[in-house]
Amino acid sequence: MSYPLGAGFIIVIVQFAVAVSIASVSMIGYRMFGSRTLFRMALSFYLVGVGLLAQGVGSTGLGVNTLDIFLFTLGLYVEASGYFVLAISHVYTVRSEIGSTIEYGGYIIPLMILASQPSFAFLVQGVARSISFFLLLYILGESLIFFAKNRNGEALLPIAGFFLLVVAVFVRLFLVLPTETSDLVDILKLVGFLILSGPLFVLLARLRGGAP
């Protein structure tokens, strides 16, 4: 995922926009009703969006190699933590523990130094992708179970979206690809995000139209 500032970066921006849109609408719902589920959805998609943006900036290159690698790696972990929050929403057991993870901020500097070493960075990025992969797999599984129980047609869109994200992360994690094919994986991920935004448009249409 090494881009000149062009099509690749636009892909990242679109992914970011989709994730932040879903997050913002969830946040509006949370402010209106105080629903914890909507808060977790908002937090999750904000993290995914910020993570993707950090990866995009890291890939584009700020001109400082160490910082680029660190940003990209950090982006992968922020994205993974977004999926973690979403997965936790499915488990429905999150209370107020989220704040405690901030206490580990002291590890950021050593991580930055280590993550900037190419071989170590590769390993750390692999771990982040593995975490994302298994979390996405879990989210996909839960969504499928929910769909089977409720027969909710709208759930098919996120299921398809999460499926494409799982495939994209799987390919990047387990297959060694030539650069051109690698860009196709990013497009696959982009399509996944666009499909994920389906329920968002349905909600916006309903809010405008007034139909339940």
Place this chain on the structure above:
Amino acid sequence: MMIVSDILKVVKEECSKGEGARVTMILRKANLPYNRLTEITERMVKNGLLEVDLQEKGSIYRITPKGEEVLESLIKFEEFAKAFGLRL
């Protein structure tokens, strides 16, 4: 959130049938213990989502226009969350 939504749905349904929803009806349909229900309905009345008519045989609840508006939006966000396999 599901509790508020369930109560509003029950009260709206009962209102459409006739005079409004009695506490026993809400208890049965929303599947809630009495103490919890009175606590929540009191808050909903205070927020203008429900209006209560105190009668000798017991309270009768009716949904207000604000309550109907909130219920409509709630249903839409419920569907949004459901699409992601989640419940409000």
